[in-house]
Amino acid sequence: MSAAGTLIVGGGQAGFQVAASLREAGYADPVVLIGDEPGLPYQRPPLSKAYLAGKTDAEGLNLRPASYLAEHRIAHRPGTRAARIDRDARRLILADGESLPYDHLVLATGARNRDLPVPGADLAGVRQLRGLADADRLREAIGAAERVVVVGAGFIGLEFAAVAAAHGLAVTVIEAAARPMARAVSAETGAFFRAAHEGWGVRFAFSAGVTAIEGTDGRATGVRLAEGDVLPADLILVGIGVVPNAELAAEAGLAVADGVRVDAFLATEDPAISALGDCARFPSAFATGLGRDDTVRIESVQNAIDQGRCLAARLAGRPAPYGAVPWFWSDQGRHKLQIAGLAGPDDASVLRGSGDAFSVFRFRGGILRAVESVNRAADHMVARRLLAAGTPLTPEQAADPGLDLKALATARG
Incomplete structure (x- = not known):
């Protein structure tokens, strides 16, 4: 009887990376990649930036051509939805009733946008941005809109706001917090991007x-605020965070808490099932002091790629715990924000640089935990090396403009 091989649920960056890395690692058994979207696996980050701005097309988003999947014997099944896991029989039941066997099941189910829980949120003209189909609808809507309201000043909301403003639209961003990107960056970085957008x-x-979302004849016309004001709008983008797609795991009896719970090797309590990417919550040394159990769920391309490689290595017989430095980026207008590590809202900040090019070093308990770099790519690369090596750096050292960070990182390495 031939091996059932590895079955991957989720055709995004994480799922694709597992499949590709399995073949790179010499894994010979069948690899099946299931995705609920049509088409080839594609990059999502450009959707809110280059794709909306018209700087790339849909084909340019593809992670690899169809020929790559065929050459590497990756059976790709787009437009396919998984409905249930039969753990006893080691089979995945699809929405159409088909049953697929597996030796190992990988959950790379990602996350979905959080809905705005107010009346009128389902009116025409209210949009979200998660996938290619969303981006296509937004590109069309931008061309017909005049007044835009963005609900949520996170990465997606601000990236979209920059694109809409560049198109000459009147843009207003609504945020529940007191500053932009409040959960992700320091007050200093937030203030810079607020000024840039203004x-x-x-x-x-x-x-x-x-x-509430106000509307006429089934179409949104404005956003009502808690204090009673109504902001007129003919296009509304909602970007208030995401919810991990963990229902498949939960219904199968796997541990779930804001994501599928996995160990340092990305394994669930079922030895035949692993999870990674946006849907997975895992232990991380970089999350120390941020939560009750030092676990984290990270939504980033870097995390998806690095976890894909880590998991593939384990399935190919070379297990190692996952310990990559988290890093993120956001392009807003002409400014690039790059973050290495994980910061908390109460972490201390030390500024290096000034004007349009600076970095904010974030310390928790006197230990460097993260670095936010604005238009300073060299600082970002050094920060990743410092964090990966655990290089000792005090706030006083970080504040010294004469300190050669690159030399420090090189000496430690």
Whole structure:
């Protein structure tokens, strides 16, 4: 009887990376990649930036051509939805009733956008951005819109706001927190990007709640705030975070808590099932002091790629715990934000640089935990090396403009 091989649920970056890395590692058994979207696996980060701005097309988003999947014997099944896991029989039941066997099941199910829980959120003109189909609808809507309201000043909301402003649209961003990207970056970095967006004509409403989407004849016309004001809009983008797609795991009896719980090797409590990417919550030394159990769920391309390689190595017989430095980026207008590590809202900040090019070094308990770099790519690369090596660095050293960070990182290495 031939091996059932590895079955991967999720055709995004994480799922594709596992499949590709399995073949690179010499894994010879069948590899099946199931995705609920049509088409080839593609990159999502450009959707809110280059794709919306018209700087790349849909084909340019593809991670690899169809020929790559065929040459590497990766059986790709797009437009296919998984419905249930039969753990006893080691079979995945699809929505159409088909049953697929597996030796190992990988859950790379990603996350979905959080819905705005107010009346009128389902009106025409209210959009979200998660996949290619969303981006296509937004590109069309931008061409017909005049007034845009963005609900949520996170990465996606601000990236979209920058694109909309560049198209000459009147843009207002509503944020429940007191500053942009409050959960992700320091006050210093947030203040810089607020000023940059305001310079592009974007208006902000901070510490503001949305109570309803107003509309006429089934189409949105404005956003009502908690204090009673209505912001007129013919296009509304909702970007208030995501929810991990963990229902498949939960219904199969696997541990779930804001993501599928996995160990340092990305394994669930079922030895035949692993999880990774946006849907997985895992232990991380970089999350020390951020939560009760030092686990984290990370939504980034870097995490998806590195976890894909780590998991593939284990399935190919070379297990090692996952310990990659988390890093992220956001392109907003002409400015590039790069983050290495994981910071908390109460972490201390030390600024290096000034003007349009600076870095903020974040310390927790006197230990360097993260670095936010704005238009300073060299700082970002050094920060990743410092964090990976655990190089001792005090706040006083970070504040010294004469300290050669690159030399410090090189000496430690």
